[in-house]
Amino acid sequence: QKEVEQDPGPLSVPEGAIVSLNCTYSNSAFQYFMWYRQYSRKGPELLMYTYSSGNKEDGRFTAQVDKSSKYISLFIRDSQPSDSATYLCAMSEAGGFKTIFGAGTRLFVKA
């Protein structure tokens, strides 16, 4: 079993749709939960991160963590074609240097 599971997609939605991206994990020691966005042929860039359980909002993006279910989500409101990218969830233990990534979900937002 992988430490972090993420559906690779692809996920195709029309412009303006609400997008839901999800990951599950098995290591209960994970405390930091991150979402990275990666455009084609580019390196990943950090979108946002949360600590432990709860929600965090940044503009059109909302991250949710449910530690009891070992389940994290990223919601994108009013999706735009420029949101088309691969979204990778990532996790680490508190004080840990090793970040574990999901496989990434490819998202296509159609104009």
Added chain:
Amino acid sequence: NAGVMQNPRHLVRRRGQEARLRCSPMKGHSHVYWYRQLPEEGLKFMVYLQKENIIDESGMPKERFSAEFPKEGPSILRIQQVVRGDSAAYFCASSPRQISSGANVLTFGAGSRLTVL
């Protein structure tokens, strides 16, 4: 303020040759990480280095792969006697801080894409 710089961006090698990938971290960052990305598999941790020290290389294959981060100059990931299975995108990331608590926020370079013929 330049980000993480990786070169070459693309590298083609024949089986049995050596590949050297270089990474200059962001200014002010002294911690470097190498990750490998295969299609549909996400990023796999390879090695974590600080200046002149390998902190953790648990993700590195035991043979043919080595990494260094000298006192002066970029970090180098070296792959000897490359095989077709080494074809992948290799990403370097850097961070500024000693990890004692808090999230380890990584800044990635654009990657080096190795193709082994």
